[in-house]
Amino acid sequence: MSQTAVEKILSQHVGKPVHPDEVVIVPVDAIMASDATAPYAIRAFEEMGGGELWRPDKVILVIDHAAPAPNQHISNLHRMMRKFAQEKGCRLYDVGAGICHQVMVENRHVQPGEVVIGADSHSCAYGAVGAFATGVGSTDLAALMRTGKTWLKIPPTIRIELTGRLPAGTVAKDVILFLVGQLGLSGASYQAIEYTGEAIDGLTLAGRMTLASMSVEMGAKAGIVDPRGLELPYRFEPVWADKQAHYAQVLRFDLSNLSPQISTPHSPDHVVPLEDVQGTRVTMAFIGTCTNGRFEDLQAAAAVLKGRSIAPHVRLIIAPASREVFNQALQEGVVETLSQAGATFITPGCGPCVGTHLGVPGDEEVVISSANRNFRGRMGNPNARIYLASPAVVAATALCGVITDPGQVMDTKASPS
Amino acid sequence: MKGKVHLYGDHVDTDQIIPGAYTKTLDVDELASHVFEYLDTDFRTRMTSGDFVVAGEDFGCGSSREQAPLALKAAGVAAVVASSFARIFYRNAINIGLPVVEIGPHDIENGSELEIDLEAGALTDRTAQRTYPVTKIPAVMLDILREGGLVPYLKKHGDYQL
Numbered sequence: 001m002s003q004t005a006v007e008k009i010l011s012q013h014v015g016k017p018v019h020p021d022e023v024v025i026v027p028v029d030a031i032m033a034s035d036a037t038a039p040y041a042i043r044a045f046e047e048m049g050g051g052e053l054w055r056p057d058k059v060i061l062v063i064d065h066a067a068p069a070p071n072q073h074i075s076n077l078h079r080m081m082r083k084f085a086q087e088k089g090c091r092l093y094d095v096g097a098g099i100c101h102q103v104m105v106e107n108r109h110v111q112p113g114e115v116v117i118g119a120d121s122h123s124c125a126y127g128a129v130g131a132f133a134t135g136v137g138s139t140d141l142a143a144l145m146r147t148g149k150t151w152l153k154i155p156p157t158i159r160i161e162l163t164g165r166l167p168a169g170t171v172a173k174d175v176i177l178f179l180v181g182q183l184g185l186s187g188a189s190y191q192a193i194e195y196t197g198e199a200i201d202g203l204t205l206a207g208r209m210t211l212a213s214m215s216v217e218m219g220a221k222a223g224i225v226d227p228r229g230l231e232l233p234y235r236f237e238p239v240w241a242d243k244q245a246h247y248a249q250v251l252r253f254d255l256s257n258l259s260p261q262i263s264t265p266h267s268p269d270h271v272v273p274l275e276d277v278q279g280t281r282v283t284m285a286f287i288g289t290c291t292n293g294r295f296e297d298l299q300a301a302a303a304v305l306k307g308r309s310i311a312p313h314v315r316l317i318i319a320p321a322s323r324e325v326f327n328q329a330l331q332e333g334v335v336e337t338l339s340q341a342g343a344t345f346i347t348p349g350c351g352p353c354v355g356t357h358l359g360v361p362g363d364e365e366v367v368i369s370s371a372n373r374n375f376r377g378r379m380g381n382p383n384a385r386i387y388l389a390s391p392a393v394v395a396a397t398a399l400c401g402v403i404t405d406p407g408q409v410m411d412t413k414a415s416p417s
Numbered sequence: 418m419k420g421k422v423h424l425y426g427d428h429v430d431t432d433q434i435i436p437g438a439y440t441k442t443l444d445v446d447e448l449a450s451h452v453f454e455y456l457d458t459d460f461r462t463r464m465t466s467g468d469f470v471v472a473g474e475d476f477g478c479g480s481s482r483e484q485a486p487l488a489l490k491a492a493g494v495a496a497v498v499a500s501s502f503a504r505i506f507y508r509n510a511i512n513i514g515l516p517v518v519e520i521g522p523h524d525i526e527n528g529s530e531l532e533i534d535l536e537a538g539a540l541t542d543r544t545a546q547r548t549y550p551v552t553k554i555p556a557v558m559l560d561i562l563r564e565g566g567l568v569p570y571l572k573k574h575g576d577y578q579l
């Protein structure tokens with residue numbers, strides 16, 4: 001029987017062939033909760049009867065959403081997580097380690113062909129390494145801590161074939177913004193997406209994570225990237241979709257004419273080509289998040305800002321996706337370049353993405369961000385407006401103080417690398 | 418279940434249900450006091466316990482915060498009826514014991530009296546005297562709802578039953 005990659009992975013785990021729309025109980029390989037969801041999960045776990053964790057080595061807790069704690073209340077929730085981790089013997093990544101999804105992938109808590117569940121909607125990012133991964137809430141996670149299993153409706157798969165070569169100046173973020181614009185917020189609801197095609201074969205792991213992470217912005221349960229071209233620092237067995245697999249839909253997009261894309265307020269699917277909003281004045285710029293806070297993202301921003309200064313009315317805030325990312329950026333001079341250009345670095349973690357601490361915009365302010373969501377109030381103020389774009393676009397915009405295509409400010413003769 | 422309708426549109430995301438800034442608490446009454454704060458400032462004064470929220474497509478999209486259905490439940494909402502739900506919101510709602518009901522095209526108005534029978538999969542608009550079929554909740558989820566959520570369910574059974 002021919003299967004999609006997701007059907008294959010789930011069949012292997014359930015121990016029998018599974019079919020779309022069937023409700024199954026699936027054993028998982030690892031689970032994750034952040035400080036936004038772990039406190040509730042811990043409480044629910046205790047309410048379910050507490051006791052031992054299903055597998056302490058497979059339960060990962062990360063303090064990243066409000067790290068370091070902005071007030072005593074949150075600090076006490078963090079304490080609760082540390083105490084729990086110590087008592088139960090599970091792994092806890094504390095303040096500054098980085099964003100949960102980055103930490104999971106960097107530390108190999110998720111590997112190709114696995115089923116990994118996170119109590120965070122962007123857990124679908126692990127599809128970048130060819131895992132089936134999806135987000136759940138705290139109570140689901142508590143049940144997973146106890147049983148190592150969860151209930152799941154097998155999602156039908158949408159295959160998205162991306163043909164052509166990505167034009168110079170466009171990156172994975174432009175691809176995914178374009179797709180979110182095409183499919184809309186609920187275009188893939190309850191379904192899994194398989195991304196494939198020559199346009200994305202050459203993407204790095206970072207680019208694949210950008211792509212997979214925003215699957216949820218189309219309502220998808222999971223987003224898995226074709227393993228062709230995938231490079232990981234260890235040996236792995238990729239799971240390939242069968243050639244004859246049945247898809248709920250096959251969508252083809254030719255990306256050979258893609259231009260930088262931008263998502264406009266107040267919804268991630270309000271996507272337009274950058275030129276439509278070029279010149280819009282901004283006062284805050286943010287580079288970071290599980291979608292675009294990795295080394296190559298910081299490097300892309302540094303390439304735009306090298307030897308220059310950001311506009312005086314703009315504050316540029318950078319939250320590296322992890323300590324590892326930050327350390328690499330330090331070593332390679334990227335931090336220095338950005339700091340000299342006027343950027344402010346904050347703790348590796350979610351930073352201003354979700355508005356729980358640090359970098360909340362003021363009323364009427366316009367923000368350009370490399371994040372994945374721009375709903376009203378997302379960064380902590382319903383009276384601010386948020387645009388989403390690639391790190392290079394955020395950097396070029398910080399430089400000029402108005403929304404700017406990096407192609408117009410980059411020295412085309414100087415080649416990066 | 419019987420109650421009054423509070424009607425909203427499509428894509429009510431979790432930030433509109435409960436703003437992220439208010440979610441860092443384990444106190445459900447605190448959550449309830451900020452429900453729909455950005456979307457409908459009068460909601461908390463107009464609403465009485467047992468009322469229903471009726472909305473359009475993709476209710477609960479955005480962040481996976483379980484505080485969203487919890488806030489609604491704590492505020493006294495008896496069930497959410499929508500044309501469709503974001504997946505994680507749907508799961509979370511079932512898991513914390515808040516019934517969620519999918520409905521096809523309808524002309525239910527704000528303030529109407531509704532009656533919902535989950536087991537039968539039927540919804541009656543008593544004001545307009547019209548009955549709508551609604552999508553039946555799959556068995557595993559109905560079992561979880563019947564126990565009042567996943568916590569009491571697992572406390573009782575120790576593991577998933579299929």
Ligand code: SF4
Nearest residue numbers: 122289290350353354
């Ligand atoms: S960076 Fe933003 S989107 Fe990613 S996990 Fe953190 S809060 Fe969520």
